[in-house]
Amino acid sequence: MRNAVQTKEVREAILDATDNFLARYGYKKMTIDDLALAVGIGKGSVYLHFSSKEEIALSHIDRIIERLKRELTIIAERKISPEKRLHLMLLKRVLFRFDSVQHYTQSLNDLLAALRPKLLARRKQYFQEEAEILAEVIKEGQEANIFAAGNPKKIAETFLLATNSLLPFSLTTRELGEREEIEEKSERVAELLLSGLLKREK
Amino acid sequence: MRNAVQTKEVREAILDATDNFLARYGYKKMTIDDLALAVGIGKGSVYLHFSSKEEIALSHIDRIIERLKRELTIIAERKISPEKRLHLMLLKRVLFRFDSVQHYTQSLNDLLAALRPKLLARRKQYFQEEAEILAEVIKEGQEANIFAAGNPKKIAETFLLATNSLLPFSLTTRELGEREEIEEKSERVAELLLSGLLKREK
C-alpha cells in the first residue's frame, strides 16, 4: 500500500522537525502549529501520527536511542575479539550520548523536566536493551575462554552502571568538560573494567 | 579565649538548625528569621557567622562532606589489606551519599537548583579530596606488590568515576530504587574494578 509508506515518511518528517525545534528552541517553545507548518500538513494531521505532544517528544528520543542501539549492534557483530568489541562499545555509548547532549544543550533541561516521569520509566528499558547487546559479546568472550565466568547480563549491567557517570545527563554534565577529557576518562574506566573481566591466569 | 569556643558553638548550632530546616522544608522555605529563632539569637547575629544564606547552605554541605571524608579516612587507616580497605571505602562512599539523599528527599532538588553553579565548582574539589584519600591506599597496595602499577591518583579518580553513577544525585536517583539494590550494585562494580586493579599473575 503506497499509503503506509507515505504515512511513515510524514511521521519521520514530523520527528525531523521536532529534532530541529528541540535543538533550537526547546520543548516548551515548540508548538504543534510550528511542527505542522514546518512539515507542510494541517495541524489535525499531526494527530493522525501521534496522540500528543508528549508522545512526539518521547518518540523522538526513542529514535535517538534506536540509532545508538544500531551502532552498538554493528560493533557487536564485527570480526574482532570480544574484548576489543566491548571496549569500543563502551566508548561509543559514552561519546554518542555526549554528542547528543551537545546538540541539545539549550533544550535539554526543559525536555528532561517536562518528561521526567515518563523518561525514568523508559530509561530502565533502554538500559536493559543496551545491556542485552553487551551481554551477547560477553557471552562470546566467555565461550572463547577469554572472560571470567559469571552471568553475562549482570556483568553487562555492571559495565553500563560504571560508565553511566560519564554520560552527560546529570548534574555532572558541565563538570566533565571537553570531549577529549571524557574520551580519556572513558578509556580509563573501560580498561579497568575489562581488565577485571579478563581471566586471572596468565 | 572562651569567646572563640562560644562562636564556634553558635556556628554549629546554626548549621544544625539548617540541617533540620532543609530536611523538613527545603532551601527556599528556610528563612534566616527561622534559623535565628531556632538557635535563640537575633537575626543580625546570624550574619556575624555567615555572610549570606547561600554561604550557610554551602557550609552545611561542606560539613556533610567533611564527615564522609573523616569516615573514609578511618577505613583507610584500618589494619587490613589495601584491597579490602578500598572495597570498604567504595561502598561507604556510595551508601553514605545514598543515605544523605534519603534524608533530604524533599529539599534536594530545591537546594541543588538554587546552588547549582557554586556546587559544581565545589564538586571538583570534593572529588579531588576523596580521590586523595583513596590514592593513599592504592599506593600502599602497589608498594606491597598487590596492585598493578599506575598513577595512584589517576586510578583513584577512575574508581570514583565508575561508582559515581551509583550516587543518587542525578536523574537516576529514583531509578536506583531500594538501598539493598544499591548495595548489591555497588558490590558488583567494586569487585570488578578491584579485580581489574589486582596484579595479573596468580
Place this chain on the structure above:
DNA sequence: TTATGACTATAATCGAATTTTAGTCAAATA
C-alpha cells in the same frame, strides 16, 4: 565590644485579565 531587631530594597507571590496552545471534530477535499 558584641548582639540586636526595626528598617529597606528587592524578590517572591498572588490573582484577575489576557493570550497562547494542545487537542477535537464537523466540514471540506480528494
Place this chain on the structure above:
DNA sequence: TATTTGACTAAAATTCGATTATAGTCATAA
C-alpha cells in the same frame, strides 16, 4: 468513502500591577 483540515474550545501559560515576604543592613542597645 476515506483522508485531511483548520476553526473552535477548554485548559494552561503568561502578563502585570498590587501585595506580601524576606535577605541583608545598620543605628542603637546591652
